[in-house]
Amino acid sequence: MSWPPFDSPCLAPPPDDAGPLGPCLHCQVRHLAVCSALSPEEIQALETAASVQALEPGAVLARQGETRRHVYTVTRGALRLVRVSADGRRQVAGFALPGDFVGLSGAPTHQHDIEALAATELCRFGADAMQRLGTRYPHLQAKLLERACVELDTAREQMMSLARMTPIERMGDFLLRLAARQARAGNPGPAVALPMPRADIADHLGLTVETVSRSLTALRTRGLIALPGTYVVEILDPAGLKALEAA
Amino acid sequence: MSWPPFDSPCLAPPPDDAGPLGPCLHCQVRHLAVCSALSPEEIQALETAASVQALEPGAVLARQGETRRHVYTVTRGALRLVRVSADGRRQVAGFALPGDFVGLSGAPTHQHDIEALAATELCRFGADAMQRLGTRYPHLQAKLLERACVELDTAREQMMSLARMTPIERMGDFLLRLAARQARAGNPGPAVALPMPRADIADHLGLTVETVSRSLTALRTRGLIALPGTYVVEILDPAGLKALEAA
DNA sequence: CGCCTAGTTGAAGTTACTCAATATCCGTGG
DNA sequence: CCACGGATATTGAGTAACTTCAACTAGGCG
Known part of the structure; x- marks a missing residue:
């Protein structure tokens, strides 16, 4: 089994006086x-x-x-x-x-x-x-x-996503959410790392692997994202992605 | 607008010395x-x-x-x-x-x-x-x-339901859950009151009103529930309902 | 008594799933 | 370093399921 490459930095860079706890x-x-x-x-x-x-x-x-x-x-x-x-x-x-x-x-x-x-x-x-x-x-x-x-709020958001969004919308929502979390953790760029394989995304969004793949392709075709690697997504048009959900 | 009849008792019957707060x-x-x-x-x-x-x-x-x-x-x-x-x-x-x-x-x-x-x-x-x-x-x-x-646990259960269950399974799950909550509140019987219209159940389970109706009919046809009234469900076979979800 | 809303039932249409084939990525071993 | 093998991802065709649209029924309130 091989795993998606993923290395996240510490939340706050450790100062020199990190102390005995590391x-x-x-x-x-x-x-x-x-x-x-x-x-x-x-x-x-x-x-x-x-x-x-x-x-x-x-x-x-x-x-x-x-x-x-x-x-x-x-x-x-x-x-x-x-x-x-x-x-x-x-x-x-x-x-x-x-x-x-x-x-x-x-x-x-x-x-x-x-x-x-x-x-x-x-x-x-x-x-x-x-x-x-x-x-x-x-x-x-x-x-x-x-x-x-x-x-709890997050879980309820997820419920809305599962209950009422199309696969493409769910995918967009998921990517935006992931990007926001990584931004909070210090990753600013448009590149979002996917630490999980497609099957996990599918089981998270209530879809099949095939539909996940097709949804990503669809978002790329529409120019909303780029897929520089299997486990990397670049969000080209955040507003466009957001518009998907609301529309 | 008319509403489903629903009257639930106080959780604990008020004693005589209810005090100034009612x-x-x-x-x-x-x-x-x-x-x-x-x-x-x-x-x-x-x-x-x-x-x-x-x-x-x-x-x-x-x-x-x-x-x-x-x-x-x-x-x-x-x-x-x-x-x-x-x-x-x-x-x-x-x-x-x-x-x-x-x-x-x-x-x-x-x-x-x-x-x-x-x-x-x-x-x-x-x-x-x-x-x-x-x-x-x-x-x-x-x-x-x-x-x-x-x-939070409840919300995540609901996510599982929305993501991976068929309409009939969701309906069964919903009814069992509702029955359990009403049981905790003091309603023992097999009769479960539905305080909400079908549209609310549909929007809760990520379905359409029609599918909710069909699911209820299906459960009744299978002998798992009875529908003595629009807003009342009798759970005839709790084990059978539970088996739906796991199966 | 009749209208209006809500619920049920039926037929047609989409959509996402299933099954199948191909492509790609990685790690492994030659 | 390159070739191979297995697993993962993508793409394609067919199917099943839920939704949509529509008609009909039932119940409540004026």
């Missing part, structure tokens, strides 16, 4: 701090509860049904959240990129398989430690809640 | 308390921040794009969360029944129109008051977070 954990904590406006005390508490974890492409972080013992924040790479039904139908609930939380759920067990799409690094927090921290630092928990609510 | 607020607070194992102090704080709101069928609680000033818990009736795109495509993100929270979102504005499907009563909390309460009572905020995570 650059990646540091930048993750910095990221959390930036997002949450945490106090030094809170950051210290987070750092104490965290540990770093690395995954090879294809590695499995968790399996559907396993007990949820940790929550994670992604610092590098990419993950997919996959659900497979008894008869083999596959659904990719989402992709986790640097800065995203993974493992948030109301259930005591994981609701998805969580698999690395590329070389991935995460910060791991014990679920109960996180809960204790949340109780001790309400501000932190408030940010977690906000994060969950944003995820 | 029976419905009382039972809502009791509900929150039961779900959250709140302390008397926390309950008192909640009651102080809350006020009751009633809606006629068809009344609009909020419009997409409006500033979110409140969060609500439903004590009676039913609501729908609707999103309409620029070109008129409609999506019902979900239905809120007694015991559900409404208004949770990561965005500063409402992401959906929120409309009453029946005579509805809610408890209203100021959004910032709620935030203050959450900071002051971490336990309460933890419950809110859990609630949001459960919503």
Whole structure:
């Protein structure tokens, strides 16, 4: 099995004084701090509860049904959240990129398989430690809640996409969303990396691989995107893509 | 416009000593308390921040794009969360029944129109008051977070349904889910009330009204459900319905 | 009692899926 | 370094399924 090439930078470049926890954990904590406006005390508490974890492409972080013992924040790479039904139908609930939380759920067990799409690094927090921290630092928990609510909004957007958009519109929506996330993570350009194979996009958008391929071709034919490589999309006409959805 | 008949009981029957806040607020607070194992102090704080709101069928609680000033818990009736795109495509993100929270979102504005499907009563909390309460009572905020995570799980289930199920399977899934929610609210029987018209079910499941109608007929023909009235479904064979989805 | 809205049922038309063949990309081994 | 092999992606033709369009039925309110 070969995986799409994908290397994402740390969210915030590690400063020289990264400290004993190493650059990646540091930048993750910095990221959390930036997002949450945490106090030094809170950051210290987070750092104490965290540990770093690395995954090879294809590695499995968790399996559907396993007990949820940790929550994670992604610092590098990419993950997919996959659900497979008894008869083999596959659904990719989402992709986790640097800065995203993974493992948030109301259930005591994981609701998805969580698999690395590329070389991935995460910060791991014990679920109960996180809960204790949340109780001790309400501000932190408030940010977690906000994060969950944003995820909720995203999921509902995705529902709209699945329920009411044509394949081409879904593809455009997906690309714009991915571009926005990569922009937030520091990738400015029109080139968007696709860390996942076509099959994952298909299972994410409720389509077949063939339809995904045809949709990409259609967008290229219309001059909205370019496809310099299998796993790279250049967004030539963001406004045109956006217009697809609304129209 | 006429609305499906729907009357849901208060979650917990109001005791005689309902107090100055009235029976419905009382039972809502009791509900929150039961779900959250709140302390008397926390309950008192909640009651102080809350006020009751009633809606006629068809009344609009909020419009997409409006500033979110409140969060609500439903004590009676039913609501729908609707999103309409620029070109008129409609999506019902979900239905809120007694015991559900409404208004949770990561965005500063409402992401959906929120409309009453029946005579509805809610408890209203100021959004910032709620935030203050959450900071002051971490336990309460933890419950809110859990609630949001459960919503997130639900939304992802819905994604699976939209992406990978046939119309008949979606219909079965929807009915089972609705039955489970009504069971939790105290309705035990095989009879499930549909507080919404067919068009709302269609826009919720990503189908057309016609397909919804045909799916219901198909389920009835297979002996899985009965349709004693337009807005009532009897689930004759829950196992058979469940088997549809997995198969 | 009649109109109007909502729901059901039927026939035709699109659209995305399925099946099949070809092309391309990568990693491997000669 | 090039050639090969396997997997992934693209492209093409046919089919099934859902939607669309249309007619009909049922129920509620004036």
